Amino acid sequence: xxxxxLADRLQSTIQKIRGRGKVTEQDVKExxxxxxxxxxxxxxxxxxxxxxxxxxxxxxxxxxxxxxLTPGQQVIKVVQEExxxxxxxxxxxxxxxxxxxxxxxxxGLQGAGKTTTTGKLANHLRKKHNRNPLxxxxxxxxxxxxxxxxxxxxxxxxxxxxxxxxxxxxxIANEAIKKAKEEHHDYVIIDTAxxxxxxxxxxxxxxxxxxxxxxxxIFLVVDAMTGQDAVNVAESFDSQLDISGVVLTxxxxxxxxxxxxxxxxxxxxxxxxxxxxxxxxQLEAFHPERMAxxxxxxxxxxxxxxxxxxxxxxxxxxxxxxxxxxxSFTFDDxxxxxxxxxxxxxxxxxLDMLPGAGKMKGMKNVQLDEKQLVYVEAIxxxxxxxxRQEPSLINASRKKRIAKGSxxxxxxVNRLLKQFEDxxxxxxxxxxxxxxKKKRGMKFPFM
Amino acid sequence: xxFFQKLKNKFKNPxxxxxDEQTPEKYKEGLKKTRTSFSDKMNNLMARYRKVDExxxxxxxxxxxxxxxxxxxxxxxxxxxxxxxxxxxIKDSSQLKDVISEKLVExxxxxxxxxxxxxxxxxxxxxxxxxxxxxxxxxxxxxGKMAYKLKNEGKKVVMAAGDxxxxxxxxQLQVWGERTGVEVIRHNAGSDPAAVIYDGIKAAQARxADVLLCDTAxxxxxxxxxMNELNKVHRVIEREVPGAPHEVLLVLDATTGQNxxxxxxxxxxxxxxxxxxLSKLDGTAKGGIVLAIRNEMQIPVKFVGLGEQMxxxxxxxxxxxxxxxxxxxxxxxxxxx
Numbered sequence: 001x002x003x004x005x006l007a008d009r010l011q012s013t014i015q016k017i018r019g020r021g022k023v024t025e026q027d028v029k030e031x032x033x034x035x036x037x038x039x040x041x042x043x044x045x046x047x048x049x050x051x052x053x054x055x056x057x058x059x060x061x062x063x064x065x066x067x068x069l070t071p072g073q074q075v076i077k078v079v080q081e082e083x084x085x086x087x088x089x090x091x092x093x094x095x096x097x098x099x100x101x102x103x104x105x106x107x108g109l110q111g112a113g114k115t116t117t118t119g120k121l122a123n124h125l126r127k128k129h130n131r132n133p134l135x136x137x138x139x140x141x142x143x144x145x146x147x148x149x150x151x152x153x154x155x156x157x158x159x160x161x162x163x164x165x166x167x168x169x170x171x172i173a174n175e176a177i178k179k180a181k182e183e184h185h186d187y188v189i190i191d192t193a194x195x196x197x198x199x200x201x202x203x204x205x206x207x208x209x210x211x212x213x214x215x216x217x218i219f220l221v222v223d224a225m226t227g228q229d230a231v232n233v234a235e236s237f238d239s240q241l242d243i244s245g246v247v248l249t250x251x252x253x254x255x256x257x258x259x260x261x262x263x264x265x266x267x268x269x270x271x272x273x274x275x276x277x278x279x280x281x282q283l284e285a286f287h288p289e290r291m292a293x294x295x296x297x298x299x300x301x302x303x304x305x306x307x308x309x310x311x312x313x314x315x316x317x318x319x320x321x322x323x324x325x326x327x328s329f330t331f332d333d334x335x336x337x338x339x340x341x342x343x344x345x346x347x348x349x350x351l352d353m354l355p356g357a358g359k360m361k362g363m364k365n366v367q368l369d370e371k372q373l374v375y376v377e378a379i380x381x382x383x384x385x386x387x388r389q390e391p392s393l394i395n396a397s398r399k400k401r402i403a404k405g406s407x408x409x410x411x412x413v414n415r416l417l418k419q420f421e422d423x424x425x426x427x428x429x430x431x432x433x434x435x436x437k438k439k440r441g442m443k444f445p446f447m
Numbered sequence: 448x449x450f451f452q453k454l455k456n457k458f459k460n461p462x463x464x465x466x467d468e469q470t471p472e473k474y475k476e477g478l479k480k481t482r483t484s485f486s487d488k489m490n491n492l493m494a495r496y497r498k499v500d501e502x503x504x505x506x507x508x509x510x511x512x513x514x515x516x517x518x519x520x521x522x523x524x525x526x527x528x529x530x531x532x533x534x535x536x537i538k539d540s541s542q543l544k545d546v547i548s549e550k551l552v553e554x555x556x557x558x559x560x561x562x563x564x565x566x567x568x569x570x571x572x573x574x575x576x577x578x579x580x581x582x583x584x585x586x587x588x589x590x591g592k593m594a595y596k597l598k599n600e601g602k603k604v605v606m607a608a609g610d611x612x613x614x615x616x617x618x619q620l621q622v623w624g625e626r627t628g629v630e631v632i633r634h635n636a637g638s639d640p641a642a643v644i645y646d647g648i649k650a651a652q653a654r655x656a657d658v659l660l661c662d663t664a665x666x667x668x669x670x671x672x673x674m675n676e677l678n679k680v681h682r683v684i685e686r687e688v689p690g691a692p693h694e695v696l697l698v699l700d701a702t703t704g705q706n707x708x709x710x711x712x713x714x715x716x717x718x719x720x721x722x723x724x725l726s727k728l729d730g731t732a733k734g735g736i737v738l739a740i741r742n743e744m745q746i747p748v749k750f751v752g753l754g755e756q757m758x759x760x761x762x763x764x765x766x767x768x769x770x771x772x773x774x775x776x777x778x779x780x781x782x783x784x
Contacts, residue, residue, distance in 0.1 A: 041518045043704035046509045110727060111583030111700060115615075141755075143591075143622030148615025151636070155614070196730035223583060227515040227704025227736070250582060253667035255706040278582070278612070 028060045031075050042256035042295045045231045048265040055082055076296070083292035087261060091270040092285035094125070095216040095244065101134070101180040101188045103213045106247075107206055107237060108221035110194030113249035115145060117221050117275060118191040119152035120283035121247075124273075125187050126158070127281075133187035136176040137162035138169040138209070141193040149191055156280055159183075169193070173209045190215070197236035206241055218243045219272070222259060224251045230259035231266050238267045248286070249275035256295050329424060331380050331388035338373060378406035379416050391417060488513070489544070496540050499532050503540055507547070515704055517739030524550060554742050564722065564747045564763070567693040573651050574658045575684055575691040579677060579718050580698035581710055582665030585726035587616060589698050589752060590660045591623030592760035598627055602657040607647025608633040609640040609680065610664040620662055626757065630654070640664065640676065641683045648687045661692070668713035678717050695720050696749065699736070701728040707736050711744050722749035725763070729753045 032053055039049045059078050096102050104121070106114045118135060125131040135153050137160055139145035146162045153160035161176040173190055180188045190209070195202035210218065220243045222230060237243055246267075248260055251274045260271055271286040323329045380388065382405030387393050394402070394417065403410045488510045496503040504525055511521045527550060528543070537543050568574050576593070578586045587610065594604045606624060608631055610616035617633050624631035632647040644661050651659040663680060666673035684692045697720040699707050714720050725737060728751045737748055748763040 037518060040512055041705055043706070046513050050509070109702065109730065111585055113583055119614075142619070143626075144615045144619035146615075147618040148613070151614035198730065223700070223702070225581070225700075225703045225706040227702060227707075228513050229515070229702050230704075233702075250667060252670075253581065253706065254669040254709060255704075259704070 025061060028057070028075075032057050032060060035075065035079055038296060039258065042258035042297070043225075043227050043230070043262075044258035044295065045228055045262035045265070047231070048262050051265075052079075052082055052086070080289075080292050080296060083261065083295060084289045087264050087288035087291055088270055089288065091245075092272050094129075094272075097216045100184075100186045101177065102186065102217075103177065103215040104187065104189045104217045104219060105206075105210065105213070105215040105241075106189065106191050106219050106221055107241065107243070108194060109196065109223070109233060110142070112194065112221045112223045113275060114194060114221045115139070115148050115152070115191050116278070116280075117219075117247050117249060117273075117283070118149065118189050119156060119280050120275065121219075121273070122158050122187075122189055123156050123280045124283050125189075126156075131187050132185050133158060133189055134176065134180045134183070134185040135160045136173065136188060136190040138172045138176075138190050139193035140165045140167060140169055140172070145191075145193065152280065159185075169205055170208045170212060173213050177213055188213075197233050203236075203240050210241055217245060219245050219247050220263075220269075221247045221249060222263060224248045224257040224259060224274075225253060225255040226259040228262075231262045234263040234267050234269075238269065243267070243269055245270050245272040247271075247273045247275065247283075252276045252282070256297060257291065258295050260291050261295060329427065331383060331391060331420065334420065334423075335377065335380050338377060342373065375406070375408055375412065376416060379403075379408055379413055382406040391420060489547075493540050493544060499537055499540050499543055504529060511735065514735030515739070516735035517705060517708060517743055520554070520739045520742040523742075524554070551738070554738050564749050566749065567721070569688075569690065569693050573648070573656060573688055573691070574693050575648070575661065575688055576658065576694045576696060577661045577663065577681065577684060577692040577718065578696050578698060578724075579663050579714055579720070580665060581667050581700075582613075584665065584698045584700040584703075585752060586610070586665060586698045587619050587623065587662055589696075589724050589726055589750070589760060590620065590662050591627060592752070592757055593750075594623065594629045594660055595627045595757045596760060597658050597660075598629060603655065604629045604658045604660065605647065605651040605654065605656045606631045606660045607644050607651075607662065609643050609647075609662045611636055611638050611640050611643060612664040616662070616664065641680050644680050645683050645687065648684065668710050674713065674717045681718050694722055694749075696722050696724050697746070698724045698726055699740075701725050701736060701751075702730065703736065705739075708739060708743060711740060711746060715744075715746060720746055722747055724748075724750040724752065724760075726752035729759075 035056060036049055036053050039052065040046060044052075056075075056078055059082075060075055094102075094104070106118050106121075108114050122133040122135055125133050135149055135158055137146040137149040139149075146165065150160045150162065161172075161179055163172050163175065169192065176188055176190065179185075190213070192206060192209070193202070195206075197203065218241050220234060220237050222234065226233070234243075234246070246263055246269055248257065248271055251257060263269075264271060271291075273283050274286050276282045276284050323333055379402060382402045383394070387398065387402075394413075399410050399413050403413050406413075492503070492506055492510055496506065507528070508521055508525050511524065512518060516524075528547065531537070531546055531550075532543060535546075537546070566576070578590050580586050590606060594606055597604050604627075606620060606629055608617045608620045610620070611634060614636070617636060621631050621633065623629075630650075632643065632650045634643045634646070640663060647659055647661060661680070661684070663677060664673075666677065668674065681692070681695070695718050697711060697714050697718075699710060703710070711720065711723070723740060723746055725748055740746065740748065751761055751763050753759045753761055
């Protein structure tokens, strides 16, 4: 990532202060300047930044920071609190209409990810809320937009209502509601065409649909990478349609996502969901405090833990723990463990979530090589069942065979064997340590 | 002669104007929103700060950052302006207006020649252009527009539907193929993109086509595996046609903020980007991203998307672009004179 986080930015100022033991107003000013730059680099709108900085300055010049022993950390804490507060609470509830079907309208600029999000939302409604949604393809402008929604519908085995590209979107919406009533769908999600917020004709079309179908929710779909313009887009969609919430997409990229803060600040509307990947199940609830850390480039430990919990089978983890304790940990278990870590996503992503890792990665030679994992896997897979259970069996000629089978060198095989032994030793020490204390194992041995 | 006068003369003087007559007008129309908001902001700034002081510079920083110009670029620029103001002893903000515009134009145009950057062409055989970018920036649309443009220039064009991942992407390119009357080489959804591109090359060669346009799936630049896949596509093209791809065009969404720089950097490492297509420029109040990219990276902007019509993909002409942005300011200047 090209930008340094706030913590890194504040380093130099903090170092200066360290020797003196007293923080002056000038120091605070310097620090708030760094905060300002960090926020601007995260794409937070400059007007929003200005308001925030004034608030932060007030608090910082007061006793809170200047009399603190760790002024740098105190500033970060103040900033984070202000950001979290501004972003509001967690709200991923979807409204329900008094009489079904509940209608949801998806609106936004071109390429924000409306159609993909429509599919994700339908999946979410069905899986988490046991609903029966009807998808409506009302994007008659972009080539193959209807095909896209229909393909998503097929993937999810959900019905898609469409009337071809010749029909009027307003008519499509009305017909869809009729059909939903007949077929007893409790939710209707209307995927509208992407449009510029300055395009009056197309914005009128949305107003018309809104008047006709009376949606319970209008979600503005916004690309998390949007820059300063996010404010204008959100403001103008909100003033014309009175949106009920925001879905922030493509947050699995490496953008800081300051747009989230800007949108929230100008519209006051909650960010309800975030898109975290291209698969239809990658829609998540929005967490303000995590977003605050992200905007400040401070890592995201909470998401990492959650990811681990999602992807690591509780039972497997317990079995593994038992094995470690009884020292019967084998190469097979090692393979199993690796595949679990891999399930959590690219290593780089995981590292990004750790605070301070940004700095680590800055050093070029520490770059994580996904390939190494593949090599290790290949070497283990070239061992026989028996060798995996009893690594001590592996002698020189076996090593040669393994090296040949995996296409790696003998020295690499040696290295892996050595690492494996070290690991076992370490485990032994740890379990010995734990025996003395409480009987609480490590849930995630790879962390 | 004022600075704007000079700029304007460039357009009136046909010798200096390489693009067709219409281009400046197109830019003016397409950039309407960018232009009004930028000049409004500048005028507003001048009106509120008669005196050139620290507050003025801070506000100027905000106007520029508000246009998505990169933070580093803005800080450099404003520092330069501070020096300039000191050196020329400028106290009145209106006097600084000319200097500001001049500096901006300088960055827009870069150090090199002011001519629009033409696309590379393979004189003896098939020319291949590869389109890359993150999700939803408008790759497929840009390809469709490019096909239309090249076909109008009398070239035989073939398109390869290399986005096998996103639902409906192949169909989307197919529709563009029908609209423009250009053949689309396609496989089923979910197949290997490198294989599609390979077939595209073979088909284009067999049909004696001049240009092959290759679509790829959108990918976020931090997804290592997807970037590796792109690298493979690049290798396949390189292997099949020596010297190809003749252009790797990174499509960037003009509404994107600071992340656009990260995108440009990563894609350049993986796919050796040779030029940028800036899409959706008609919709945004900004355009400052062009400045940031010009200033912080050596990749030229080659095309801009200025609307939803087939003919709305225009060669990026720094002069016309600047003209589009400053047109209102120029008129005022004239009236004042």
